[in-house]
Amino acid sequence: MRKTVLTFGLLILALLLLFQVSKYAIIGGSLRMEYALAAVALVFFFVGIYLNKKSLSKKHLPPNKIDRQKIMALELSKREYEVLKEIALGLSNREIADKLFLTESTIKTHVSNVLLKLNAKRRTQAIQIAKALQII
Numbered sequence: 724m725r726k727t728v729l730t731f732g733l734l735i736l737a738l739l740l741l742f743q744v745s746k747y748a749i750i751g752g753s754l755r756m757e758y759a760l761a762a763v764a765l766v767f768f769f770v771g772i773y774l775n776k777k778s779l780s781k782k783h784l785p786p787n788k789i790d791r792q793k794i795m796a797l798e799l800s801k802r803e804y805e806v807l808k809e810i811a812l813g814l815s816n817r818e819i820a821d822k823l824f825l826t827e828s829t830i831k832t833h834v835s836n837v838l839l840k841l842n843a844k845r846r847t848q849a850i851q852i853a854k855a856l857q858i859i
Contacts, residue, residue, distance in 0.1 A: 734770060790858055803833050803840070805823060807858075810849065811854075816830045
């Protein structure tokens with residue numbers, strides 16, 4: 724975070740310095756307005772290229788490994804775990820039922836069991852707990 728703030732601070736300082744130098748050069752008559760604008764445009768162009776390359780070259784973190792021991796310790800059944808994964812995808816009970824070829828009332832039962840076993844009050848809280856336990 725500090726590195727980002729420092730980088731942008733230095734970038735802003737360099738641009739302000741460029742503006743001041745070009746202003747004095749224009750007033751002094753040694754530089755035409757078009758050249759000053761071209762210099763500022765080039766600076767923004769190269770800064771944009773640099774930031775784009777930096778943002779695209781971010782290393783992707785490996786996916787979290789699922790802790791099967793915690794799943795067994797929570798006593799989640801295979802079907803309850805499947806329902807939990809679908810909840811994490813943001814699917815509704817009806818969508819989960821259609822995807823897993825179950826009735827909606829069965830899904831409601833599984834969701835209730837998952838919430839109970841994870842000690843959660845809401846689906847979003849269950850997802851947060853599951854991510855913290857590294858089971859999804």
